[in-house]
Amino acid sequence: MTTRLPPLNSLRVFSVVMKQGSYRAAAEVLLVSPQAVSQQIKLLEDMLQVELFHRKGRVIEPTEPAIVLSHYVRAGFDEFSNGVRRVTNASDRNRININVSPYFATRYLMERLEHFREREPTADLRLTTMVKLPEFDSDEVDVSIQWGFGEWKDLEVTLLVQDPKIICCAPELADKVETPEDLQNHTLLHPVVGRIHWQRVLSHLGVPDATAKGEIEFQDAATLRRATIARLGIGLISRIDALDDLRSGKLVAPLGRDALNDMPEGDVAGFYLVLPKAHKRIKAVAAFCDWITAENWVALNKAN
Incomplete structure (x- = not known):
């Protein structure tokens, strides 16, 4: 039958x-x-x-x-x-459709992408910037660079660089945050794709069952950063941005800039290369993957 x-x-x-x-x-x-x-x-x-x-x-x-x-x-x-x-002989095509986290694109990839073009001068790069993981087939994406914790099932996932955070707020709010418990009395700001981030941070600081006064989600890191400066709440700001804002006085780190330095590696977000394993059968995609995983993004992070 x-x-x-x-x-x-x-x-x-x-x-x-x-x-x-x-x-x-x-x-x-x-x-x-x-x-x-x-x-x-x-x-x-x-x-x-x-x-x-x-x-x-x-x-x-x-x-x-x-x-x-x-x-x-x-x-x-x-x-x-x-x-x-x-x-369709797709394995021989030179086009590479790449989706990149907007933050990684501006802070990391743009100033290094010419290195790949020098290595693969015939590659036809097509970049999009979407925060959420794309539907690789329907969105016609070959490879993606995503922010998160590496928890994408059934896909090949490689950590490129971690994205450590500093707890920041506007100077006007600093006096109201003297202990980790005080964070519960404020609005906590986080990206849409990072809803569990504050939970991990608070647990690490010894406040595992915290209930915040409120939360606001943002589509991207740049908007979250501006919202923190505008006194909308307490933000988890990427270290390379936070250090600039701390030096300028736009933000302060009420619990200290090193408060999250000893977080377990699995609880620290990062930028990951993500793609279906079968996509590496395309020569151009395999070449891009080889290049981006060989680059030292950590050194660039420290340089900033």
């Missing part, structure tokens, strides 16, 4: 929902309505006769069958991409 396979569109929608964690977020990625996403998931559940998500209001939780299925769906789309590349 032949098993009837679900439509590829339903499987793709399912894959995006699993990655994004909600119908609404998946709808934004797919440029459709949340209702359209829900309909595709319902179609898939009806065909498989399996419940894929537990619905609790607006929150969804994947069931065990959904978790199992997601691995096969991702592997299947990877194979589709590999097949297309093979029949």
Whole structure:
């Protein structure tokens, strides 16, 4: 008996929902309505006769069958991409589609990118800057440089450089932050992709169950930095930026600039090279990966 396979569109929608964690977020990625996403998931559940998500209001939780299925769906789309590349001689193309964290692009990559161009003069580089991890296939991205903690499953992940932080605030707020516990009385500022960052910091400082007065999320590090200077709250500022602002007097480090120096390595965010392993079969992409992992980004960090 032949098993009837679900439509590829339903499987793709399912894959995006699993990655994004909600119908609404998946709808934004797919440029459709949340209702359209829900309909595709319902179609898939009806065909498989399996419940894929537990619905609790607006929150969804994947069931065990959904978790199992997601691995096969991702592997299947990877194979589709590999097949297309093979029949179109993609392994010989010179174009490299790179997505870069905006902060890494401005603070690290731009002044070094010419080194790669000297090494691979025929490479055709196409750069985009998105904060969130792209959908490599649908966004046509070959390789990405992401800020985070290296926790991207089913992808090849290589740490390029850590991004240590300093707890900073405007001078007007400094007198109100004398101990780590005082941080709970202020609005804590963090990037959208770093919601767990403050939890790790507070736990390290001995305040594991802290509840902050409030939180504000920002799309990028530059806006978060400006918000900290504008007295909107307490910010975790990248060390190379914080030292500039501390010297100029725009910000202060109420708990000391070295308060987070001894954080466990796994709790320190960084910039990672992230890509599906199969993408390295493209010669130009493999050359870029070899170059960027060989560069000494730590030295550049210290130089700043």
